[in-house]
Amino acid sequence: MRLFDRAAGFCYRLVYTVVFLFFLTPVVVIAATSLSSSSPASFPPESVSLRWYVGFLGDGGWISAVGNSLLVAATTSVLAVALGASAAYGLRSVDEGKRKLVLALAVFPLATPLVIIAVSLLVVMGRARAVGSYAAVVVGHTVITAPLALLITYGALSRVDWSVRDSALDLGAKPVRAFREATFPQMRSAVVASAFVAAVLSMHEFLISLFLTDFTTRTVPVLTWMALRNRLDPTASVVSTLLVVGVFLGLGIAAAAVGLSKLARDL
Numbered sequence: 450m451r452l453f454d455r456a457a458g459f460c461y462r463l464v465y466t467v468v469f470l471f472f473l474t475p476v477v478v479i480a481a482t483s484l485s486s487s488s489p490a491s492f493p494p495e496s497v498s499l500r501w502y503v504g505f506l507g508d509g510g511w512i513s514a515v516g517n518s519l520l521v522a523a524t525t526s527v528l529a530v531a532l533g534a535s536a537a538y539g540l541r542s543v544d545e546g547k548r549k550l551v552l553a554l555a556v557f558p559l560a561t562p563l564v565i566i567a568v569s570l571l572v573v574m575g576r577a578r579a580v581g582s583y584a585a586v587v588v589g590h591t592v593i594t595a596p597l598a599l600l601i602t603y604g605a606l607s608r609v610d611w612s613v614r615d616s617a618l619d620l621g622a623k624p625v626r627a628f629r630e631a632t633f634p635q636m637r638s639a640v641v642a643s644a645f646v647a648a649v650l651s652m653h654e655f656l657i658s659l660f661l662t663d664f665t666t667r668t669v670p671v672l673t674w675m676a677l678r679n680r681l682d683p684t685a686s687v688v689s690t691l692l693v694v695g696v697f698l699g700l701g702i703a704a705a706a707v708g709l710s711k712l713a714r715d716l
Contacts, residue, residue: 476693483686501683511688514672521583521658521668522651525590529647530640532591533598537606552603556596566592567660574661581663589657594650598643605639649696 486498505511536555540548558566567589574585609632617627633640655670662671669688676682 476690479686479689479693482681483683483690485683485686501687505684505687508684511669511672511684514667514669515688517583517662517666518652518668518670521586521590522648524583524587525594525651526644526648528587528591529594529598530602530643532595533600533643534602534636534640536595536599537603540603541606552599555599558592559596563593563656567657570657571660580661581666583666585661586658586666586668589661590647590651590654593654593657594647597646597650601643601646602636602639605636609635645699648699652692652695 481494483501484497484499485494486496486500536551540551543551570585570589570592571580574580574582574588579585611632613635614627614631617631618624622630653670654668655674658668658671659674662668669692673685673688676685
């Protein structure tokens with residue numbers, strides 16, 4: 450049995466390492482091509498250069514797209530967390546049968562192909578004459594991120610010690626204060642995790658952005674797709690590398706805010 454346990458442990462570590470390398474390889478390739486001195490980019494690069502990073506910083510189109518993506522991601526994150534957390538909190542007062550039905554309907558967008566959501570939003574926003582506006586893009590991104598925020602916070606609420614809130618109410622605290630001081634601290638990590646996931650998904654979302662943006666609200670994934678239609682533009686590799694770095698920075702900030710173990714548990 451000891452030999453079997455060792456063999457099983459070795460196989461587990463081997464498979465885990467292979468999967469990790471499988472996901473890491475595209476990141477390494479993209480980072481390497483962003484340092485290529487030639488155009489189109491090549492891998493491995495013939496020589497290392499920062500010319501494409503310098504060019505990116507001086508390109509108004511890319512900088513504008515980054516600003517658009519950050520604005521949309523921040524707004525989407527706030528809306529997704531507000532909708533998801535409030536819905537999860539409200540579901541506590543719903544009986545079991547209705548709760549399951551509401552949850553199924555709430556997460557339905559996650560099972561719907563993105564192209565269907567994008568076309569539907571295009572029709573709705575077209576009637577409202579909102580296509581090409583930031584509001585249209587934010588609504589589209591919120592549709593696909595709010596259900597995830599709901600699932601994350603709903604799971605966290607199952608671990609909340611509600612007797613702490615009840616004690617606060619018994620001691621005379623108002624419901625808002627009881628939530629702020631007794632309940633919210635227990636679900637803070639879930640809220641931060643929801644905001645992080647919503648922001649990351651919004652920054653990387655392509656299809657809905659492609660349908661709902663115009664040249665003034667174009668986001669980074671849309672501009673990256675346009676840059677790669679005809680040739681492998683190294684600037685697209687630069688942007689992709691910076692997005693990956695941004696995700697790790699955001700993860701670090703979120704982990705510092707609530708603790709890595711708590712963040713990992715809720716994610």
